[in-house]
Amino acid sequence: MFYQYIAFNIIMIICNLMIDYGRIYKDIMSLDPKIRLVTICDRNGITIFSQHREGIKNLLSPEESKKSLVLAINAWKIRNELASKIGKGKYVLAEYEKIKRITMPLGDRHLLYVTTEVDADHSNVIRGITKMKVE
Numbered sequence: 001m002f003y004q005y006i007a008f009n010i011i012m013i014i015c016n017l018m019i020d021y022g023r024i025y026k027d028i029m030s031l032d033p034k035i036r037l038v039t040i041c042d043r044n045g046i047t048i049f050s051q052h053r054e055g056i057k058n059l060l061s062p063e064e065s066k067k068s069l070v071l072a073i074n075a076w077k078i079r080n081e082l083a084s085k086i087g088k089g090k091y092v093l094a095e096y097e098k099i100k101r102i103t104m105p106l107g108d109r110h111l112l113y114v115t116t117e118v119d120a121d122h123s124n125v126i127r128g129i130t131k132m133k134v135e
Contacts, residue, residue, distance in 0.1 A: 021049035024106075024132070029053060031128040034120035036099065039113040040106060045073040048110070059098060072103045072113055091126050102126060 025038045037058075039050040047069070052058060060068060072092075079089040091104035099115045100122055106112040112129065116122060 025049060025051055027132060028112075028114065028125075028129060031125050032116065032120050034117035035114060035125065036117065037113075037115040039069065041069065041073065041111050041113065042109060043073075043076075043111060045070060068101075069113055072101070073111060076103065076105075076111055090130075093122055093126070102129075104129065106132075 021040055024040065028038050029035055035053060036056045037050070037052050039047060041047045058065065075092070076089065083089070089105070091102055094101045094103075095118065098118065100118060100120060102112075102114045102116070102122060102125060104112050104126070106129070114125065114129070116125060
């Protein structure tokens, strides 16, 4: 059992290495100049890639950013538990006074966490991300 676990983890690492996260970041950033941050994590909440747009200052401390990401991941886990009854979640949009936060699945193995300025065209961002082929 231990060796199967190790083999599975090695396969997952290789799969993650084959995905060009920098390209995904650039593709998402090109959708709207008001996108602030792109974070890609696995379904267990391990951050694989995270980068702000150049010149953008993070509004949260690193600890607060991690807490926000953990909350988003846990909410997706609950949504997945209900998927057999209501269908798979497509995206979640949260609008705050200073930013919008979009979380959505990115392929079958990743979760995408994007923040934008409040006046960003979130429909265009979501539509553009949905059209991307990741895995």
